[in-house]
Amino acid sequence: MQEYRPLRVALLGAGSVGSQVARLLIENKAELAARVGAELELIGVVVRDIDKAVKAGVPRQLLTTEAEDVIVSADIVIEVMGGIEPARTYILQALNSGSDVITANKALLATHGTELFDAAEQVGAQLYFEAAVAGAIPIIRPLRESLAGDKVNRIMGIVNGSTNYILDRMDTEGLSLEAAMAEATELGYLEADPSLDVEGYDAAQKAAILASLAFHTEVPLDKVYREGITKITAAQMEAAKRDGYVIKILAIAERIPANGGEAGVAVRVHPVLIDRKHPLGAVRGAFNAVFVEAEAAGELMFYGAGAGGVQTASAVLGDLVSAAKRHVAGGPGLADSVHANLPVLPIDRVHTRYQVTLEVTDQPGVLAKIANTFSAGNVSIETVEQSVRQDGGKRSKTATLEVGTHSATDAELSAVVKALAASESVESITSVIRVEGI
Amino acid sequence: MQEYRPLRVALLGAGSVGSQVARLLIENKAELAARVGAELELIGVVVRDIDKAVKAGVPRQLLTTEAEDVIVSADIVIEVMGGIEPARTYILQALNSGSDVITANKALLATHGTELFDAAEQVGAQLYFEAAVAGAIPIIRPLRESLAGDKVNRIMGIVNGSTNYILDRMDTEGLSLEAAMAEATELGYLEADPSLDVEGYDAAQKAAILASLAFHTEVPLDKVYREGITKITAAQMEAAKRDGYVIKILAIAERIPANGGEAGVAVRVHPVLIDRKHPLGAVRGAFNAVFVEAEAAGELMFYGAGAGGVQTASAVLGDLVSAAKRHVAGGPGLADSVHANLPVLPIDRVHTRYQVTLEVTDQPGVLAKIANTFSAGNVSIETVEQSVRQDGGKRSKTATLEVGTHSATDAELSAVVKALAASESVESITSVIRVEGI
Numbered sequence: 001m002q003e004y005r006p007l008r009v010a011l012l013g014a015g016s017v018g019s020q021v022a023r024l025l026i027e028n029k030a031e032l033a034a035r036v037g038a039e040l041e042l043i044g045v046v047v048r049d050i051d052k053a054v055k056a057g058v059p060r061q062l063l064t065t066e067a068e069d070v071i072v073s074a075d076i077v078i079e080v081m082g083g084i085e086p087a088r089t090y091i092l093q094a095l096n097s098g099s100d101v102i103t104a105n106k107a108l109l110a111t112h113g114t115e116l117f118d119a120a121e122q123v124g125a126q127l128y129f130e131a132a133v134a135g136a137i138p139i140i141r142p143l144r145e146s147l148a149g150d151k152v153n154r155i156m157g158i159v160n161g162s163t164n165y166i167l168d169r170m171d172t173e174g175l176s177l178e179a180a181m182a183e184a185t186e187l188g189y190l191e192a193d194p195s196l197d198v199e200g201y202d203a204a205q206k207a208a209i210l211a212s213l214a215f216h217t218e219v220p221l222d223k224v225y226r227e228g229i230t231k232i233t234a235a236q237m238e239a240a241k242r243d244g245y246v247i248k249i250l251a252i253a254e255r256i257p258a259n260g261g262e263a264g265v266a267v268r269v270h271p272v273l274i275d276r277k278h279p280l281g282a283v284r285g286a287f288n289a290v291f292v293e294a295e296a297a298g299e300l301m302f303y304g305a306g307a308g309g310v311q312t313a314s315a316v317l318g319d320l321v322s323a324a325k326r327h328v329a330g331g332p333g334l335a336d337s338v339h340a341n342l343p344v345l346p347i348d349r350v351h352t353r354y355q356v357t358l359e360v361t362d363q364p365g366v367l368a369k370i371a372n373t374f375s376a377g378n379v380s381i382e383t384v385e386q387s388v389r390q391d392g393g394k395r396s397k398t399a400t401l402e403v404g405t406h407s408a409t410d411a412e413l414s415a416v417v418k419a420l421a422a423s424e425s426v427e428s429i430t431s432v433i434r435v436e437g438i
Numbered sequence: 439m440q441e442y443r444p445l446r447v448a449l450l451g452a453g454s455v456g457s458q459v460a461r462l463l464i465e466n467k468a469e470l471a472a473r474v475g476a477e478l479e480l481i482g483v484v485v486r487d488i489d490k491a492v493k494a495g496v497p498r499q500l501l502t503t504e505a506e507d508v509i510v511s512a513d514i515v516i517e518v519m520g521g522i523e524p525a526r527t528y529i530l531q532a533l534n535s536g537s538d539v540i541t542a543n544k545a546l547l548a549t550h551g552t553e554l555f556d557a558a559e560q561v562g563a564q565l566y567f568e569a570a571v572a573g574a575i576p577i578i579r580p581l582r583e584s585l586a587g588d589k590v591n592r593i594m595g596i597v598n599g600s601t602n603y604i605l606d607r608m609d610t611e612g613l614s615l616e617a618a619m620a621e622a623t624e625l626g627y628l629e630a631d632p633s634l635d636v637e638g639y640d641a642a643q644k645a646a647i648l649a650s651l652a653f654h655t656e657v658p659l660d661k662v663y664r665e666g667i668t669k670i671t672a673a674q675m676e677a678a679k680r681d682g683y684v685i686k687i688l689a690i691a692e693r694i695p696a697n698g699g700e701a702g703v704a705v706r707v708h709p710v711l712i713d714r715k716h717p718l719g720a721v722r723g724a725f726n727a728v729f730v731e732a733e734a735a736g737e738l739m740f741y742g743a744g745a746g747g748v749q750t751a752s753a754v755l756g757d758l759v760s761a762a763k764r765h766v767a768g769g770p771g772l773a774d775s776v777h778a779n780l781p782v783l784p785i786d787r788v789h790t791r792y793q794v795t796l797e798v799t800d801q802p803g804v805l806a807k808i809a810n811t812f813s814a815g816n817v818s819i820e821t822v823e824q825s826v827r828q829d830g831g832k833r834s835k836t837a838t839l840e841v842g843t844h845s846a847t848d849a850e851l852s853a854v855v856k857a858l859a860a861s862e863s864v865e866s867i868t869s870v871i872r873v874e875g876i
Binding site for chain 2: 216296314315319
């Protein structure tokens with residue numbers, strides 16, 4: 001093992017992730033030095049509230065509120081404070097002084113990623129972010145390196161643990177959305193303002209990061225289509241179960257072939273029906289999983305804890321060892337490029353399948369009328385299930401139709417739904433949900 | 439993008455993997471050059487039978503039977519010929535001339551890994567082997583890098599697609615072992631001599647490689663405990679299903695705490711009962727998956743195609759891009775170390791649980807006698823199910839006991855099974871199988 005000077009590590013933030021990173025750095029000091037070939041010296045932990053960090057177990061003598069002093073004297077800066085500012089300013093400071101940076105900050109990467117990567121490239125510094133997507137699951141490195149010789153066609157990810165927990169509880173226990181959300185809040189899975197999770201904003205940030213890596217393309221957050229789980233009902237869950245499906249909220253990024261239009265990629269987050277036997281269908285509780293379809297590798301899936309302080313700290317330390325080894329031995333880090341730079345297309349261009357549930361007037365010819373609406377919209381029907389409720393022994397005046405479509409563009413499918421809503425024979429549309437994974 | 443001279447790549451072997459590697463290198467030349475920052479020039483493909491390789495689609499002008507010429511003039515050598523010799527000699531030749539080597543050869547790594555890694559270290563060359571374990575699934579790189587700051591406690595892998603296919607067919611279709619094996623042979627999943635797969639030799643090689651990486655320890659193949667699937671019966675499968683289990687053959691490597699003896703690691707391959715809801719329980723067909731338990735990261739799983747020419751070629755190309763980038767930018771590759779060098783312990787020291795099915799004489803006091811045999815052997819019973827067959831209306835003279843144990847050492851458990859076999863009250867032991875994943 002070659003002798004090398006100790007590497008100076010600065011830590012920004014001592015919350016649930018930061019305090020674990022500090023603990024592991026201190027407790028595993030000898031083991032980490034053996035793996036890296038140099039000691040990793042934690043020179044300071046920057047926090048806003050020193051007493052709170054002491055309570056979280058960080059040694060008082062490491063703590064400081066003065067970020068700049070620590071940042072400029074570090075070889076490697078770890079940012080786990082979250083939020084846009086001052087995280088952005090600190091990271092730029094670190095990169096501009098030539099330090100490598102490790103961040104778990106998905107919101108920052110999804111909104112200011114280009115600025116940060118450009119800054120890193122200009123000075124030859126590295127920006128690592130395994131912890132920013134899917135917590136402890138190694139997904140960034142496999143995408144950047146293991147699949148570097150392959151061509152990714154599609155990524156489908158359960159990338160938000162809170163919403164997967166909520167949907168799983170609705171599925172397994174028959175809970176209402178409200179009850180499942182209350183449970184998730186009690187367990188600390190949901191913030192006081194749950195919209196970041198349940199409206200899909202968090203998943204959209206991760207989708208943008210994954211898509212930009214997988215397709216070597218800049219993916220602005222505002223081009224990610226987003227639909228949350230707030231309209232999912234217990235009745236939809238029950239119906240999904242009957243059909244052998246489960247409802248998940250997925251982040252999906254995929255190549256779209258030209259097909260007359262412009263070729264590109266489309267990135268979206270929304271609830272889907274997925275076959276219970278699909279590997280993603282078996283992902284329970286608050287776990288995360290990312291399913292990748294690559295041209296040569298075929299189907300891959302990466303599964304694990306998507307959040308949690310100590311789990312996310314594991315990903316941070318993996319990046320730290322990589323960054324430190326690069327210091328010791330010199331040479332390349334995990335450079336990315338946006339050399340492909342494909343257009344990011346609207347969801348209209350995506351090919352998908354819909355399952356539409358309708359209440360229709362129970363009269364002769366209605367089914368034909370509905371079927372015509374689909375075919376007029378260029379959407380072909382795969383399955384129809386019709387059921388008529390008995391209301392207190394009397395035949396109801398409405399029937400329920402559950403229509404499963406073949407694949408069509410999202411534009412065509414949503415136009416059909418609009419036409420159905422305007423149809424006289426349709427009393428109400430009770431569920432519209434995309435079907436994926438087939 | 440910096441200008442760099444073309445990198446010279448030699449390919450040894452043009453079988454199902456090699457011919458796909460050649461195809462992808464030729465077809466994706468421009469894309470690969472953009473990712474690497476240098477052209478990858480395939481300078482020669484070494485084969486025994488040129489005509490056969492031409493039929494597999496490799497351009498004739500690239501083919502040669504003279505290995506040495508190609509090897510000495512390459513920057514990077516890809517070995518996908520398989521077998522021990524001449525693969526070993528070629529790889530040593532390449533490393534000694536300073537080339538980096540990429541290999542998919544698990545048999546060679548499991549038996550001569552130390553020699554090859556030593557040779558690489560002496561000249562500062564790199565040996566990459568993502569394709570050697572679990573085909574296209576990125577597992578080597580995550581273990582080496584993503585978890586480099588964490589501590590792996592246990593790995594459980596479905597690492598042989600053929601046997602997983604066979605067990606899956608027995609599970610889902612109720613096939614006998616023979617029928618399922620016949621099907622696997624027909625599909626090309628089994629070789630003419632199937633023992634490499636069904637006796638667990640292939641899985642044992644992969645287990646040795648995974649364990650050595652995960653625990654930074656040299657794991658000789660002959661210290662891997664190995665038991666195949668040849669004794670698994672349709673009746674065992676059926677019983678497993680009844681209990682909510684599925685039978686899988688797993689490669690398991692884990693840390694063993696001192697507990698009075700020597701601390702170390704144990705590595706084993708054998709059939710197990712695993713909960714159907716466990717992530718490994720949902721791995722169907724010929725797919726592979728590796729489940730990792732790490733101290734900080736918690737539970738992770740990596741899932742995908744474990745074999746197949748084009749899938750394995752994806753892993754080879756990922757390694758090739760890494761190796762090539764290292765050439766372009768200099769610096770460290772994926773160095774491993776055996777700095778921990780833990781003792782590799784026999785399976786006796788493993789803590790596990792058994793499920794034992796017995797035919798016993800149906801007489802008063804037999805259950806107590808059996809229970810005594812377990813407790814005398816220091817094994818505590820968790821569940822007992824007793825059933826008495828009716829033979830043509832008459833009560834049979836024997837009863838069936840299915841005993842599930844609590845955790846104990848494998849030595850204690852196997853001693854109890856021996857004592858049971860010698861007991862007068864036991865007519866026969868019809869099934870002994872370990873239970874994992876709880």
